[in-house]
Amino acid sequence: MSATRAFDYSGPPEIAAALEQALRRVVDPEMALNIVDLGLVYGVEIDEDTVKVRITMTSAACPVAELILDDVAQELVALLGPRTKIDCELVWDPPWDPERMSPGARMAMGWD
């Protein structure tokens, strides 16, 4: 078990950076911020040909969750190959908090 700066990661260390880059390509359309910088990705576990992603949203009432999960799956399949099983889990616990945002995102949003 190792941890990247932005989310829990368990899997081959050699693809950790590429995986984070892939997830950074998934962007919240209205905020123009990616899901990693927003702190929406809680964890990624890679076990042989299965990738488990735990992800949250800022609001349970937001219908865009589906689009974002689709984008995550698409990016991971593009990175790891079409035979990879993608298991995206939308989680609400622990609840998202602005503290989870990256320093750059927090600065853009006037926190720091």
Place this chain on the structure above:
Amino acid sequence: MTAGRIALLALAAASLVAAVLGGLARLGVSIAVPTAAANHGVLMTGGFLGCVISLERAIALGRPYAYAAPLAAGLGAALLLAGFRDAGLVVSLAAPVVLLAVGIDLVRRQPLTHIVLLVVASSCWLAGDAFLLAGAQPDVCAAWWFAFLVLTIAAERLEMTRLARRAPAAAWLFGAAVVLVLCGALLQSWRMDVGGVVFAAGLVAVAAWCAAFDVARRTVRTGGYARYAAIALLAGYAWLAVAGIAWAAMSAGHGAWRDAALHALGLGFVFSMVLAHAPVVVPVVARRRLRYSPLLYVPLALLHASLLVRLAGGAQSFALRRWGGILDAVALLAFAGTLAFTLGRSGSAESKPRTTAESRRSCV
């Protein structure tokens, strides 16, 4: 599932078309659908906006029963158009009832202020429909319906502002604005003059709060879709303030301001939000990619320009109001065309891995 959602969106679109035709008929443009003119307000608020809002909420909740809300809103509108007024109103009433239940389920999932406010907003829709069924004055129903729309949008904006740092007073100011809107709608049910002025103050307060604290102030400095959405939002807040002033004038006995109040609010504020978010929501419903196009600015500019024409005429020039109304319809048509064009240019989402959809069903 996607086909069912698209069918519900089509039902909402049919209500929108009928509502626009009904609005044009009221402005003296010859339209041979008398039920559309008679039901312009309920078709627009319940049949279109209520249907779309409850469809979005059903997708967010991910439970089948939630789709009964957009279905009831759409079918109720269809019954009204077909001339079955009583049946249409009763079926329409089921939509906010289901939306309330959906909201309570979402509060259980995530007990946050903005989701509680979505439930409060749904109850305003229910109140408006109940007053209509009970034969109340159209403006009493309009205040409740607009309270539903304004508070729904305010709740969604409150959620977005969580991402940015806010002044400590922001939460209290937001609460005060919401209380004004609710008290205004409630008072207006008995006293149009006093209630209307309180409601108007609430609209101005929500507009001021959003203009001061919304993240759109930051995202307007980005680019692409985020900037387009921010411009649409900020323009909408300006119209919300105008609507508040016009609503106060209308409530103080200046009936000539009624058209300005209802349409600065409905078109300038609410539809600006629709134009801002449809490029994200339509792809969610249709499960189809949409590539952002700067062409979206054309209908947005047309919507706001046509509203300026409509309001510039005021009570003095029915001709200007009429031309403004016609241009409003052209703006909405241009927006539908632009969306269809950008959807047509973009790829479908059918190549998605099945595993994603399956895992989502198990977790949402």
